[in-house]
Amino acid sequence: MGSSRRRALPTREQLHVWRGYVETAEVLRSRLGARLQSETSLSAGDYQVLLALSEASGGTMRSSTLAVTIGWERSRLSHHLGRMEKRDLIRRVPCDDDVHGIDVTLTATGAETFRAATVPHLRAVREMFADALTDEQLDQVEELTATLRRHLGLDPL
Amino acid sequence: MGSSRRRALPTREQLHVWRGYVETAEVLRSRLGARLQSETSLSAGDYQVLLALSEASGGTMRSSTLAVTIGWERSRLSHHLGRMEKRDLIRRVPCDDDVHGIDVTLTATGAETFRAATVPHLRAVREMFADALTDEQLDQVEELTATLRRHLGLDPL
DNA sequence: TCGGGGTGGTTGACGTGTCAATTCGGAGCG
DNA sequence: CGCTCCGAATTGACACGTCAACCACCCCGA
Numbered sequence: 001m002g003s004s005r006r007r008a009l010p011t012r013e014q015l016h017v018w019r020g021y022v023e024t025a026e027v028l029r030s031r032l033g034a035r036l037q038s039e040t041s042l043s044a045g046d047y048q049v050l051l052a053l054s055e056a057s058g059g060t061m062r063s064s065t066l067a068v069t070i071g072w073e074r075s076r077l078s079h080h081l082g083r084m085e086k087r088d089l090i091r092r093v094p095c096d097d098d099v100h101g102i103d104v105t106l107t108a109t110g111a112e113t114f115r116a117a118t119v120p121h122l123r124a125v126r127e128m129f130a131d132a133l134t135d136e137q138l139d140q141v142e143e144l145t146a147t148l149r150r151h152l153g154l155d156p157l
Numbered sequence: 158m159g160s161s162r163r164r165a166l167p168t169r170e171q172l173h174v175w176r177g178y179v180e181t182a183e184v185l186r187s188r189l190g191a192r193l194q195s196e197t198s199l200s201a202g203d204y205q206v207l208l209a210l211s212e213a214s215g216g217t218m219r220s221s222t223l224a225v226t227i228g229w230e231r232s233r234l235s236h237h238l239g240r241m242e243k244r245d246l247i248r249r250v251p252c253d254d255d256v257h258g259i260d261v262t263l264t265a266t267g268a269e270t271f272r273a274a275t276v277p278h279l280r281a282v283r284e285m286f287a288d289a290l291t292d293e294q295l296d297q298v299e300e301l302t303a304t305l306r307r308h309l310g311l312d313p314l
Numbered sequence: 315t316c317g318g319g320g321t322g323g324t325t326g327a328c329g330t331g332t333c334a335a336t337t338c339g340g341a342g343c344g
Numbered sequence: 345c346g347c348t349c350c351g352a353a354t355t356g357a358c359a360c361g362t363c364a365a366c367c368a369c370c371c372c373g374a
Contacts, residue, residue, distance in 0.1 A: 258321095
């Protein structure tokens, strides 16, 4: 049969599933972001950065390590850190043991803002996502995610 | 039991599934966007606009209708149309039958660029998404998407 | 006739993301 | 010593999104 050829186009139904998948994920992402923003004045990006830093010893991490940890490009991180520094959420200090290299560290306000944000944010995740699905469905999502990540050559998890 | 209380936080596993879900969808979205961009010099947004217009009779649609069709805010569409107009992909003309109201219409280059983009783009969707999943998995995704959309109060599909 | 609303669309400001170019200070090597 | 190459980080230009303010014109009711 020619129906399963390599470079064929997706069927109408495959396209339909795809559209639903991306659009729904996008809505979730943006709603959660909006809610986080309104409840805590942090963006999703801020949250990611603060989470990583708050889990690092001393609330401090090398900029490059941070970039890898949260999976961002260096330039993206640099821009974002600039904005966060202006808001006094983090500070950048050149680090001694490596001539290049910047240590990013939580400020007091950064730590406190993050601390105050975590419960509302987790609650939102539960309400918007986890509460919608049964345990079996969550297992399905996990399995599907793993399959897709494998297909895309991403690290599992 | 207190384990299913209303405002509880998500479990570690729920959070894990959530992270996998959004991050994977985001990777897919951005990879597909990058590929579209590099193969056709169109962004995902451009594609959405051109798709809607190319399906409209005469390659023309009222700006407000277009916004609703692709689910964008008016201001977002306005900004985007501005950029697309500069690149001669579309044109905006005040429409006669309604005093306010702008007709957005495909230019020749817009139509041709879109035409040339569709096969590569569909192929990419197939390769990156559809090819990764079995038919049963696609059904699961559709079902999960529907569940989430219901939960979020979105129109089905 | 005037004064609100409502609708359709634009604008400006600003945060966010990406890409390409740049800076800075070592290594390594002739 | 002078050269090039490399890795860490920054910068600038630009596309993209959102929010709030705005403009224009209509309609409707006092």
